[in-house]
Amino acid sequence: MLLHEKADQAQALLAETGxxxxxxxxxxxxLHPDPGIEQVVGAGVVRxxxxxxxxxxxxxxxxxNFDTSxxxxxxxxxxxxGYDEDxxxxxxxxxxxxxxxxxxxxxxxxxxxxDGLTHGHWLLLQQLLSGTPYLDRLxxxxxxxxxxxxxxxxxxxxxxxxxxxxxxxxxxxxTSHIRPGLSERELAAFVHARFVEHxxxxxxxxxxxxxxxxGPASDLGHTYPSETVRIEPGHLVHIDxxxxxxxxxxxxxxxxxxxxxxxxxxxxxxxxAFDTVVRAIDAGxxxxxxxxxxxxxxxxxxxxxxxxGYPEFKHGLGHGLGRAVHDGGTLLGPRWPCYGRNxxxxxxxxxxxxxxxxxxxxxxxxxxxxxxxxxxxxxxxLSSRQRELILV
Numbered sequence: 001m002l003l004h005e006k007a008d009q010a011q012a013l014l015a016e017t018g019x020x021x022x023x024x025x026x027x028x029x030x031l032h033p034d035p036g037i038e039q040v041v042g043a044g045v046v047r048x049x050x051x052x053x054x055x056x057x058x059x060x061x062x063x064x065n066f067d068t069s070x071x072x073x074x075x076x077x078x079x080x081x082g083y084d085e086d087x088x089x090x091x092x093x094x095x096x097x098x099x100x101x102x103x104x105x106x107x108x109x110x111x112x113x114x115d116g117l118t119h120g121h122w123l124l125l126q127q128l129l130s131g132t133p134y135l136d137r138l139x140x141x142x143x144x145x146x147x148x149x150x151x152x153x154x155x156x157x158x159x160x161x162x163x164x165x166x167x168x169x170x171x172x173x174x175t176s177h178i179r180p181g182l183s184e185r186e187l188a189a190f191v192h193a194r195f196v197e198h199x200x201x202x203x204x205x206x207x208x209x210x211x212x213x214x215g216p217a218s219d220l221g222h223t224y225p226s227e228t229v230r231i232e233p234g235h236l237v238h239i240d241x242x243x244x245x246x247x248x249x250x251x252x253x254x255x256x257x258x259x260x261x262x263x264x265x266x267x268x269x270x271x272x273a274f275d276t277v278v279r280a281i282d283a284g285x286x287x288x289x290x291x292x293x294x295x296x297x298x299x300x301x302x303x304x305x306x307x308x309g310y311p312e313f314k315h316g317l318g319h320g321l322g323r324a325v326h327d328g329g330t331l332l333g334p335r336w337p338c339y340g341r342n343x344x345x346x347x348x349x350x351x352x353x354x355x356x357x358x359x360x361x362x363x364x365x366x367x368x369x370x371x372x373x374x375x376x377x378x379x380x381x382l383s384s385r386q387r388e389l390i391l392v
Contacts, residue, residue, distance in 0.1 A: 281355045
């Protein structure tokens with residue numbers, strides 16, 4: 001069971017990250033999801049709850065009595081303690097038994113998937129631990145969460161592979177539907193129907209999944225398909241889409257060119273931009289291996305674009321992919337302040353990333369995105385590479 005795989009992984013990561021105890025402190029998790037709950041608890045809670053992993057193997061859940069049944073049913077925690085009025089007594093008793101020197105909490109300046117502890121709950125925890133030695137032993141569990149989320153198990157990789165495979169089936173269905181006169185929104189509706197047909201959900205909110213761009217007038221970025229922008233001969237059609245299967249995502253971008261009458265292919269500027277994007281992804285993939293830092297992979301791809309005479313793209317080359325379409329851990333991006341320390345982290349075996357970038361042209365944007373798995377010797381493409389424009 002995946003939940004137990006990740007719990008065992010978390011237990012092992014305590015020593016690796018220098019923690020004696022990992023504490024996920026949460027409440028009303030439907031309103032405030034926490035990365036620790038998602039990874040190793042597998043059930044929501046309402047009242048103040050504490051989930052502790054100890055370096056000696058202890059796993060203790062302290063939850064309201066009406067939440068104990070759901071937590072026990074998951075079978076992760078060897079000890080499930082219920083309370084009615086105040087969590088302080090059982091929480092302090094558990095900490096006294098474990099007596100950890102370092103206690104990791106789910107907060108991070110850089111990694112949103114490690115930042116589940118709200119400020120209010122942090123203040124409450126300080127009150128609960130007031131007068132005890134444990135207050136001074138609190139630190140961030142972000143390194144543990146980054147590795148827990150980033151190092152995909154075989155089960156996780158299999159789920160991502162399935163999501164990628166279905167996405168590619170949908171892409172194949174799109175080609176015959178692209179035609180002049182169709183609006184971006186109509187093309188998105190076609191993709192939505194394919195989601196239903198394949199029994200999958202979108203990898204991000206449906207209104208913006210897929211992102212559809214046709215021609216030079218289309219808005220770029222994380223935008224919504226337009227009702228008024230329509231496909232015309234001479235347009236590039238760009239689609240960014242992903243699906244979620246068994247809780248895991250794909251994220252891919254694919255390209256088509258709609259030929260004008262008498263054209264056998266796209267104009268030279270489009271060909272050159274497309275070739276540059278392909279070569280940049282090649283360079284990023286070549287650099288992607290265990291031990292390399294995120295910014296170094298980004299730099300390899302970015303150099304191809306700039307050397308080709310184009311402005312550098314204003315985003316990172318790739319992000320983690322897994323439970324979230326923008327998963328946590330190492331980021332393949334430049335050393336910009338907005339990315340914090342995520343780009344300084346090392347790539348590890350089992351990481352799954354996207355490799356993506358785009359170049360604008362007079363016919364529209366050229367953008368590609370591939371999904372890759374880091375192996376012991378480099379990277380494996382989970383998606384079938386697009387190396388040629390699909391002609392319509």
